Amino acid sequence: MSGTDGGEPLLEVRELCKYFSEGGGMLGGVTFDREFPFLKRQRGDVRAVESVSFDIEKGETLGLVGESGCGKSTLARTVLRLLEPTSGSVYFKGEDLASLSGEPLRRKRKDMQMIFQDPQSSLDPRMKVGPIVEEPMKAHGMLDEEGREARAKELLEKVGLDPQHYNRYPHAFSGGQRQRVNLARALSVNPDFIVCDEPVSALDVSIQAQVLNTMRDLQEEFDLTYLFIAHDLSVIRHISDRVAVMYLGQMVEIADKEELFENPQHPYTRALLDAIPVPDPRSGGRTALLTGDVPSPIDPPSGCRFRTRCPSLIRPAEYDMTDAEWANVVEFQRAVKRRSFETTNRAAVRQRHFADAEPGGEAGTLLDEAIGHVAAGEWEEAERLLTESFADRSVCATEEPAYEVSPTHGESRHYAACHLVRDDAVAAGEETELASSVGERFAGSADVGEADD
Numbered sequence: 276m277s278g279t280d281g282g283e284p285l286l287e288v289r290e291l292c293k294y295f296s297e298g299g300g301m302l303g304g305v306t307f308d309r310e311f312p313f314l315k316r317q318r319g320d321v322r323a324v325e326s327v328s329f330d331i332e333k334g335e336t337l338g339l340v341g342e343s344g345c346g347k348s349t350l351a352r353t354v355l356r357l358l359e360p361t362s363g364s365v366y367f368k369g370e371d372l373a374s375l376s377g378e379p380l381r382r383k384r385k386d387m388q389m390i391f392q393d394p395q396s397s398l399d400p401r402m403k404v405g406p407i408v409e410e411p412m413k414a415h416g417m418l419d420e421e422g423r424e425a426r427a428k429e430l431l432e433k434v435g436l437d438p439q440h441y442n443r444y445p446h447a448f449s450g451g452q453r454q455r456v457n458l459a460r461a462l463s464v465n466p467d468f469i470v471c472d473e474p475v476s477a478l479d480v481s482i483q484a485q486v487l488n489t490m491r492d493l494q495e496e497f498d499l500t501y502l503f504i505a506h507d508l509s510v511i512r513h514i515s516d517r518v519a520v521m522y523l524g525q526m527v528e529i530a531d532k533e534e535l536f537e538n539p540q541h542p543y544t545r546a547l548l549d550a551i552p553v554p555d556p557r558s559g560g561r562t563a564l565l566t567g568d569v570p571s572p573i574d575p576p577s578g579c580r581f582r583t584r585c586p587s588l589i590r591p592a593e594y595d596m597t598d599a600e601w602a603n604v605v606e607f608q609r610a611v612k613r614r615s616f617e618t619t620n621r622a623a624v625r626q627r628h629f630a631d632a633e634p635g636g637e638a639g640t641l642l643d644e645a646i647g648h649v650a651a652g653e654w655e656e657a658e659r660l661l662t663e664s665f666a667d668r669s670v671c672a673t674e675e676p677a678y679e680v681s682p683t684h685g686e687s688r689h690y691a692a693c694h695l696v697r698d699d700a701v702a703a704g705e706e707t708e709l710a711s712s713v714g715e716r717f718a719g720s721a722d723v724g725e726a727d728d
């Protein structure tokens with residue numbers, strides 16, 4: 276899903292995957308605990324980044340947002356080839372980075388710099404800031420000693436520091452100033468592209484905006500392109516032209532900033548936006564929070580990875596249910612999975628979960644069976660029956676979503692990986708292998724649920 280129209284992309288990322296091996300083992304990936312040998316551990320690859328595609332146009336800032344552990348840093352490092360991709364391609368100025376190694380890759384790296392979250396630990400405390408800024412120039416054989424010193428002083432001034440501080444040590448600077456030193460250091464080799472990994476997260480809120488403004492000024496002056504990672508949507512809103520939202524290793528939505536904030540299409544994006552603290556303390560700060568645990572990237576859910584927490588899971592077409600009945604079924608299935616209530620008897624379970632709306636027909640029969648298991652304390656049986664009969668039959672489980680919709684703000688393309696938008700889509704991804712094997716019965720026939728989020 277290339278993000279932009281018109282201009283040449285500086286960076287093109289295609290179907291990029293990065294898996295971390297968690298060992299294999301002789302027993303087919305199963306290991307045993309030494310202290311508690313009855314405990315088995317399933318090992319497999321951590322699918323940190325899976326099939327990610329996007330473009331970044333020259334001169335723009337793409338904001339990358341998502342909860343901790345969703346794969347933002349791994350994606351950034353894999354794009355820069357600091358980590359070897361498992362598969363997929365990264366084209367920088369039209370050149371496939373995967374085809375480079377050794378000296379040509381090292382030379383290319385000059386054009387692609389990275390700034391990290393913690394300005395403290397990324398600066399060597401034993402070095403003065405002048406030599407710190409000069410270090411990358413030295414490594415790439417740029418200028419002579421005098422030239423490097425002059426450029427370092429000039430850059431210190433450009434990033435908002437006093438060039439007289441050339442001989443100071445990092446500890447003499449505040450957090451914001453240290454991040455400015457990092458900026459000067461990254462700029463020293465005249466890069467085209469800078470990956471900024473949570474560059475202001477460790478700074479006081481009052482300092483964040485100042486550093487972000489400097490970054491924007493530098494972008495203009497030096498014709499820079501940024502991939503800007505943050506978990507804080509207000510920071511993303513401040514700096515980005517377009518925004519990409521990541522969940523459990525995959526892109527779920529990419530759109531123009533205004534489009535993403537004003538017309539979000541993915542329930543995960545909406546949940547993130549709802550979780551932004553609001554300024555009025557009387558409203559309770561946060562309006563809604565994401566519930567449920569993030570599944571393991573070792574064994575992510577089929578279809579849409581967000582479906583196990585999604586407030587808008589689509590009802591399987593084969594069941595005749597009202598929205599309220601379906602909402603109760605989903606809530607019950609998740610509660611059983613979490614074992615989040617005490618087992619009592621059938622009537623109490625019904626009263627607790629289906630007082631206002633209980634489905635009849637085939638769904639009602641299955642539900643009755645599941646409630647019977649719960650009342651008998653047979654949690655596993657209940658969980659299996661509910662998952663197989665309901666959650667796994669949703670199109671959200673059987674088909675991987677990939678759609679493009681028409682934007683209502685701006686010109687950029689709007690990608691949304693959610694089946695809820697399929698009726699409005701101008702383009703859709705191909706049916707996956709999973710869909711054709713598991714979901715044949717449901718493909719093309721599932722109904723779009725109207726559960727509100």
Ligand SMILES: Nc1ncnc2c1ncn2[C@@H]1O[C@H](COP(=O)(O)OP(=O)(O)OP(=O)(O)O)[C@@H](O)[C@H]1O
Pocket residue numbers: 295296321322323341342343344345346347348349350506572
């Ligand atoms: N070297 C590694 N070996 C195994 N798993 C890893 C490795 N690095 C990252 N992971 C796993 O990959 C997933 C993505 O991690 P990553 O650090 O990229 O996420 P993130 O979104 O940048 O998180 P944060 O905002 O906390 O930095 C996580 O499940 C993490 O545990």
